[in-house]
Amino acid sequence: MIELQEVSKRFGAVTAIDEVSLTIGRGELVVILGSSGSGKSTLLRMMNRLVEHDSGRILFAGEEIRSFRPEDLRRRMGYAIQSIGLFPHWSVERNIATVPSLLRWPKTRVDARVAELMTLLQLEPAVYRARYPHQLSGGQQQRVGVARALAADPEVLLMDEPFGALDPVTRAALQRELAHIHDVSGKTIVLVTHDIDEALGLATRIVLLDAGRIVQSGTPLEMLAQPASDFVTDFFGRADVGIRLLGLRRVSEYMRPVGEHPLHDDDEGPISDTLSLRDALSVFVSRRVDRLPVANGEGTIVGRLELRDLLRPPRPSEPGIAQ
Amino acid sequence: MIALTLRKSMRAVEQDRLLWAVLALFLLLVFGAGWLKPLFASLFPQLQRPLYDHDSFASLVLAHLQIVVLSSIAATVVGVSAGVFATRAAGREFRPLIETLVSAGQTFPPVAVLAVAIPLIGFGVAPALIALALYGVLPILQATLAGVESVPAPALEAAEGLGLNRWQRLFGVELALAAPVILAGVRTSVIINIGTAAIASTVGVKTLGLPIIVGLSGFNTAYVIQGAVLVGLLAVAVDLAFETLQRRLVRWQSTR
Numbered sequence: 152m153i154e155l156q157e158v159s160k161r162f163g164a165v166t167a168i169d170e171v172s173l174t175i176g177r178g179e180l181v182v183i184l185g186s187s188g189s190g191k192s193t194l195l196r197m198m199n200r201l202v203e204h205d206s207g208r209i210l211f212a213g214e215e216i217r218s219f220r221p222e223d224l225r226r227r228m229g230y231a232i233q234s235i236g237l238f239p240h241w242s243v244e245r246n247i248a249t250v251p252s253l254l255r256w257p258k259t260r261v262d263a264r265v266a267e268l269m270t271l272l273q274l275e276p277a278v279y280r281a282r283y284p285h286q287l288s289g290g291q292q293q294r295v296g297v298a299r300a301l302a303a304d305p306e307v308l309l310m311d312e313p314f315g316a317l318d319p320v321t322r323a324a325l326q327r328e329l330a331h332i333h334d335v336s337g338k339t340i341v342l343v344t345h346d347i348d349e350a351l352g353l354a355t356r357i358v359l360l361d362a363g364r365i366v367q368s369g370t371p372l373e374m375l376a377q378p379a380s381d382f383v384t385d386f387f388g389r390a391d392v393g394i395r396l397l398g399l400r401r402v403s404e405y406m407r408p409v410g411e412h413p414l415h416d417d418d419e420g421p422i423s424d425t426l427s428l429r430d431a432l433s434v435f436v437s438r439r440v441d442r443l444p445v446a447n448g449e450g451t452i453v454g455r456l457e458l459r460d461l462l463r464p465p466r467p468s469e470p471g472i473a474q
Numbered sequence: 475m476i477a478l479t480l481r482k483s484m485r486a487v488e489q490d491r492l493l494w495a496v497l498a499l500f501l502l503l504v505f506g507a508g509w510l511k512p513l514f515a516s517l518f519p520q521l522q523r524p525l526y527d528h529d530s531f532a533s534l535v536l537a538h539l540q541i542v543v544l545s546s547i548a549a550t551v552v553g554v555s556a557g558v559f560a561t562r563a564a565g566r567e568f569r570p571l572i573e574t575l576v577s578a579g580q581t582f583p584p585v586a587v588l589a590v591a592i593p594l595i596g597f598g599v600a601p602a603l604i605a606l607a608l609y610g611v612l613p614i615l616q617a618t619l620a621g622v623e624s625v626p627a628p629a630l631e632a633a634e635g636l637g638l639n640r641w642q643r644l645f646g647v648e649l650a651l652a653a654p655v656i657l658a659g660v661r662t663s664v665i666i667n668i669g670t671a672a673i674a675s676t677v678g679v680k681t682l683g684l685p686i687i688v689g690l691s692g693f694n695t696a697y698v699i700q701g702a703v704l705v706g707l708l709a710v711a712v713d714l715a716f717e718t719l720q721r722r723l724v725r726w727q728s729t730r
Contacts (some may be wrong), residue, residue, distance in 0.1 A: 241726075
């Protein structure tokens with residue numbers, strides 16, 4: 152979908168991006184991770200030509216991005232940023248319809264699309280359609296921002312720390328919704344963040360950037376389990392790696408199915424099989440037990456998890472990524 | 475919040491009423507020569523001709539408005555274009571120069587500009603228009619600069635990132651968001667202009683200043699009052715009309 156070939160960018164004497172090569176396939180959710188000044192935003196902004204690259208080639212849908220008019224390129228790529236940037240003088244509806252209107256979609260199609268996106272992002276159309284940005288909370292504004300980025304059904308969605316300014320609860324809710332959108336739409340998403348847990352939770356692939364170079368690129372599990380260098384280990388927090396690994400694994404993948412071991416009556420109440428092992432560990436510790444019953448979405452007991460199960464090696468056949 | 479909105483809307487209703495009252499009074503003076511004559515005759519019994527009747531007030535008002543509208547349009551076009559240019563990447567370094575030039579334009583008293591313009595251009599409406607337009611640019615330029623600078627940077631970044639081209643960004647986002655501030659500048663400029671346009675009558679241009687000039691030179695206080703009251707009422711009416719327009723423009727800011 153997007154291919155960078157030995158791309159570099161300098162600002163004066165500073166090399167922001169240093170010969171980066173990266174291929175982003177259709178349907179991937181690539182998280183570009185790095186600390187401030189690592190060049191991660193520059194890398195993203197080069198993809199839609201908000202920043203022009205100095206050397207190398209960037210291909211979109213097989214063509215050098217400079218062969219497109221910048222406006223045409225950007226209308227095919229959604230764009231959402233941390234500061235949201237809603238147009239304060241336009242209603243929610245008109246904000247979301249920005250790109251469809253630029254593309255001159257017929258009004259009925261625009262209206263239908265706006266309603267569809269508002270519902271997808273948990274904004275009741277009847278309530279919020281005619282509101283103005285200043286009448287919304289920060290979380291609602293970013294929902295509108297994401298809806299606006301998705302409005303014209305772009306081939307790629309570029310997001311620059313989209314949830315960085317939100318409170319933890321709202322951030323978690325929007326991260327879940329983004330994962331859901333990625334699941335149902337199969338859209339290619341490139342997301343920039345410095346939030347390690349956000350990267351581990353959302354990414355199908357993480358690209359770790361430092362001083363304008365890619366340090367390592369791989370699945371969240373690979374980044375934690377097979378760090379390429381001490382920098383990678385340090386970045387993901389040497390002491391927290393174990394906990395974060397547990398965060399990537401789901402209870403359903405580690406539990407013992409019902410029948411294998413009889414359940415005890417003194418168990419307090421089941422945990423959900425969609426929990427991550429990290430959350431399960433927390434339950435073990437807070438209840439001071441070493442085994443927990445596990446229930447599925449309907450509440451039926453489907454198995455149980457023992458504390459020592461957390462130490463088992465991951466089964467190679469399973470993706471092992473909690474959403 | 476509700477109380478505030480209510481108070482705001484009540485203020486709006488009051489202002490609209492005031493606008494209609496001022497307009498009614500103004501029209502009464504313009505077309506009420508029949509009863510104005512006896513009124514001024516009783517106020518100024520020593521004057522032989524207590525009511526200005528060289529021209530009808532209606533034709534003076536029309537001529538005055540024509541000069542104000544033309545010079546204000548010119549001032550708005552120049553002020554807004556200069557302001558937009560000075561806030562572009564290409565024009566940023568010209569900004570101090572533009573601001574100095576325009577400030578100088580307002581420093582010259584219009585009478586002085588008229589005095590200089592007449593030997594160059596000759597008598598008539600043209601030098602008056604130039605003087606008034608020059609004098610009116612500054613508030614519009616300053617308002618444009620302030621308005622365009624107040625546009626939130628994230629909205630501009632989003633506009634660019636979503637694929638609005640430069641004209642769509644300028645008109646759809648920057649000028650649309652700056653419009654209330656720019657309009658406030660135009661309002662100031664037009665109000666100053668209505669008062670200043672009367673001075674153009676010193677060089678023979680037909681405006682509402684004519685009764686004032688004629689009255690001053692002929693020791694006819696009644697003429698001076700008639701001209702001055704009409705100019706004053708016209709300025710107040712136009713000011714209130716701008717107020718209404720501005721309220722319309724920022725309706726999105728106050729919706730609940």
